Every structure is written in C-alpha cells, then in structure tokens.
Amino acid sequence: MRSLLLIGALVLGIASVSAPVNAAGVRTFVRHEVTDYAAWRSVFDQSHGMQRKMGVSYTAVYQSTDNPNDITVVSDFKTEAKAKAFAASDELKAAMQSAGVKGVPQVWFTRITPGASGKTGHVRMFVRHQVSDYASWRRHYNEFQDTTGRHMGVMAQAVFRGTDDPNDITVLHDFASDAKAKAFANSAELKSAMQNSGVTGSPQVWFTVRAAK
Numbered sequence: 001m002r003s004l005l006l007i008g009a010l011v012l013g014i015a016s017v018s019a020p021v022n023a024a025g026v027r028t029f030v031r032h033e034v035t036d037y038a039a040w041r042s043v044f045d046q047s048h049g050m051q052r053k054m055g056v057s058y059t060a061v062y063q064s065t066d067n068p069n070d071i072t073v074v075s076d077f078k079t080e081a082k083a084k085a086f087a088a089s090d091e092l093k094a095a096m097q098s099a100g101v102k103g104v105p106q107v108w109f110t111r112i113t114p115g116a117s118g119k120t121g122h123v124r125m126f127v128r129h130q131v132s133d134y135a136s137w138r139r140h141y142n143e144f145q146d147t148t149g150r151h152m153g154v155m156a157q158a159v160f161r162g163t164d165d166p167n168d169i170t171v172l173h174d175f176a177s178d179a180k181a182k183a184f185a186n187s188a189e190l191k192s193a194m195q196n197s198g199v200t201g202s203p204q205v206w207f208t209v210r211a212a213k
Contacts, residue, residue, distance in 0.1 A: 025057070026083045027112060027160060029170060030073045031126075031206075032105030037068050041213065043099035044073075050091050051075070055082035062124060062208035065178045072126060072208055080163050083109050110160035110170055115142070118156025121174030122209065125181045128170045129194070129203035134161065137169065140197030148189050149173070153180035181207050 034040040044061070051059065057076045064070035077083040086092060087107055096105075108128075131137040138159070145157060155174045162168030175181040184190060185205050194203065 025111070026077045026080045026163060027110050028075050028077065028083045028087065028107065029110065029126075029128075029160075030071075030075075030105055030107050032071055033067075033102045034069050034071055035100035035102055037063065037071070037211070040071065040099045040101070041211070043095055045213065047091075047095050050095070051086075054086045054089060054091070055079075056086065061211040062126075063211045065123065065207045065209060070206070071211070072206070080109060108168065108170070109163040110168075111163060113138075113159045113161055116156075116158035118154070118174065121155040121176050123175045123178050123181045124208050124210070125173045125175065125185060125205065126170065126208065127173070127185075127203055127205050128168075130165075130200045131167050131169055132198040132200055134167050134169070137197045137199070140193060141171075144189075144193040144197075148193070149184075152184045152187065152189070154184065178207055 041061070048059075055077050057078065059073065059075045062072040062074075064072075075083075075086075077086070087109075141159070145154065149157070153175050155176065156172075157174070158172045160170040160172075162170075173181070173184070175184065185207075
C-alpha cells in the first residue's frame with residue numbers, strides 16, 4: 001500500500017512546521033525503535049559530519065510521548081537521489097547497528113506541499129495514510145482545517161506527498177499538549193473527515209515531542 005524502504009536509518013530531520021523544507025527538496029522520514037535513547041543519541045550526534053558529507057542539510061529528532069525509545073527522525077536533502085543514496089549507504093547501516101536500532105525501521109521519502117502554516121507547538125502529531133485521490137483528499141483536508149482543525153487546537157500543519165507514490169500522505173499537526181493532540185486524533189470529527197476524504201486502510205498516528213540532546 002505504501003512505498004517503504006525498509007532499512008535501518010539513524011539520521012534525518014525537520015526543524016518545524018513554520019520553517020518547511022524548500023519545495024524543490026526532499027524530506028525523508030524515519031521511524032524506528034531503539035534499545036536506549038541516550039546510547040542511540042550519542043551515536044547520532046557523532047555522525048553529524050558524515051550526515052553533512054552525504055547531503056543532509058537539516059535534521060531533527062522526535063520521541064514518542066508514549067514510548068521515549070520510539071524515535072522519528074526527519075531530514076532534508078536537495079534531491080531525491082541524495083536522500084536515497086544516504087538511506088542505502090553502508091555508513092548509515094553501520095551507525096544504525098552500533099546505535100541499537102531494533103527491528104526494521106520505516107523509511108519514506110516526500111516533498112512538502114503548498115500551504116504549510118502556523119506556529120510550532122509543544123506536541124507534534126504525525127499521521128501517515130494512503131488516499132484514493134490526492135486532489136480530492138486535499139480539498140476535504142483544507143476545508144476541515146479551516147472549519148474544525150483550528151478550533152480543536154491545531155496550532156500548525158504541513159502536508160507531505162511520497163516521491164514514489166503521490167497518494168502516500170504524511171501530515172504533521174502541532175498542539176499545545178499531548179491531551180489536545182490525542183483528543184483531536186480520537187475525535188468523531190476527524191474520523192468522519194478521513195472517511196469522507198478518501199483515506200484508505202488504517203492510518204498510522206503517533207504523538208511526539210522534540211527530543212532533547
């Protein structure tokens with residue numbers, strides 16, 4: 001259903017919804033679990049030189065509010081080719097192995113869409129899902145944000161489309177608190193909007209905070 005590159009990934013990143021990647025660039029998302037965040041972060045920080053050398057222009061790390069060892073890392077590249085070369089590199093695989101990454105991470109490549117807005121909040125909700133038709137979904141999404149999302153605590157938002165499948169959608173929503181984010185995610189309004197907009201399958205939804213170094 002989704003175009004995933006299932007390899008170990010350790011680095012990647014985004015600063016905030018309010019400072020999105022250049023529209024011509026590529027943003028890579030990675031989600032994986034680690035044995036110990038502190039040990040993983042030490043290896044991650046030591047790899048900054050390698051990251052820059054291989055084309056990473058910005059990175060940020062997020063920890064799940066429910067499990068601090070559930071890590072989402074996002075990174076920006078100038079081109080899709082650079083992003084995929086980095087993800088497939090032996091250097092990254094070796095760093096991941098030594099950092100204690102568990103299981104098989106999810107790695108996917110995207111481009112930001114127009115319309116990102118707002119001020120970064122304390123909690124970031126990630127949503128990834130497939131849609132039957134992006135144009136139709138986007139119309140419903142914009143209407144929902146204008147009429148409902150802001151009133152339910154959404155402080156900022158951004159939408160990304162998969163480079164391999166433009167109907168593979170990743171949405172970021174920022175909130176003032178974990179409680180507000182989870183209330184929004186569990187709301188009947190959001191479930192109805194997803195159904196009406198053509199979301200297919202079961203969305204992945206997770207809640208994070210920007211990780212401390």
